[in-house]
Amino acid sequence: MIRDITIGQYYPSNSILHKLDPRVKLVGTILYIVFLFFIQNYYGYIFAAVFLGLIITLSKVPVKFILRGLKAVLFLLLFMVAFNLFFTPGNEAFSFGFIRVTWEGIESAILMGLRLIFLLLGSSIMTFTTTPNQLTDGLEKLMGPLKKIKVPVHEISMMMSIALRFIPILMEETDKIMKAQMARGADFESGGLIKRAKSLIPLLVPLFVSAFRRANDLAMAMEARCYRGGEGRTKMKPLKYAGKDMLAYLILIMYVAGIIAINKYL
């Protein structure tokens, strides 16, 4: 059940995408998402889809696995599509009763839906191909210049990597506690809203307790290893750009140029 949520997970493989510098992937994802919002016509969407398709193929992550991640946000997606479909003013396409669907509504529902799907797929490709450690390393390095204006860059990225690291741990813990309480006859599935909310107490209390316990243990372990922030700290594997990273940047620039060109000339 809980194991099925694949969003934000790492998928081990040895594709070219897995070997890229995390900074390239971070910059790439941000650029991809930003330029999704600049697309003005359908050709742009086709271009973005083809690009995404190529990236997915390169990543060697099974498509089934990637699409499973969408399931988690299916409700949000449907909600947004429905909202756009029914509440956009314009020329009426058809109506039943008080519900009015406009041509503009259909168009913006499709575009919004596509945009959200591309956005999710694009960012999940990044997390599928980058370990949390690499990701925060990349982030720390990218944000490096902000240190000059006293932004605690190292601390932020450390917090992020701890948070990411704890997602699977807490999920596993949830699964375990759920099973343990089910073994004691707890029922998480039946009953009305209030009964169901109440039935979560035997799950949430132990989960919180364990989160605090783990946080405490981790703080102790870090302190025992003389951790005291990022000052003077060196890396075992410092990030270094290689030829393939430059090539990836070049491809990204071409993608951005492509989007701009399509907007202008098509």
Place this chain on the structure above:
Amino acid sequence: MSIIIDKLNYIYSTGTAYEKHALKNINLVINDGEFIGLIGHTGSGKSTLTQHLNGLMKGTSGDIYYNGENIYDKNYNMKSLRNKVGLVFQYPEHQLFETTVFKDICFGPRNQGLDELQIELRAYEAMKMVGLDNDLLDASPFELSGGQKRRVAIAGVLAMKPEVLILDEPTAGLDPKGRDEILDQIAYLHKESNITVILVSHSMEDVARYVDRLIVMNKGEIAFNDTPQKVFANYKELEAIGLAAPQVTYVMNELKIRGIPVKTTPITVEEAKEEILRVLKKGTGLEIRND
């Protein structure tokens, strides 16, 4: 009245990079009133197997029969199965959540839909069974020591009066005294109420002196399934799968190799002592020195 496992397979995360064949074609019969030790190295599938026994996990293929009924039948009542097969998870103290010890123990019986009097009666009974003092009734479970917390958690399952009690590493992380107390209590419970007990562990030493039968798992398969004495006779094979026989088995085997005609079957220090004394008294031509 028994559990029969028939060709059970379980595969984790099918079709992904994390795919793992956790149980491979398991066939097993567990009789009523038996005291069974389930042993295996970390990741051998022993915890996975126990979670199948009360239906928390469903096998990828194969069947499990409880008292003759297939638990994978469409209209099998899974909830009643969980009432009959009590499972105490590893580190069960992590599942405590109520404000008082007593309320926490009542959680299981309350879910069984008993009336209040019955619930409280069972909770008192369970507390007695695990040796918890009545003055802990109103204590917060989070204030107790590790060993006490574990007793509370075990009592929470016992209060449901299961016919089969499965304990997944009940002694993990306890000191030797706490470990012996818990194991002794479980053995006593088995003797008194005659329920089936399955004790999961990775330590031979722990279970050897309590159980009637040992099931050794290795990489999702059953490697041995016999009395402790017979299983420990294969101590060389056990070592190969990352386990070991109790230390006295090694001592007895070494004695035999050095020419003292002892039997190699003793599995506890007490039995070993008796055996050595027996042989020495008979006189082996060896000189007993008193220095």
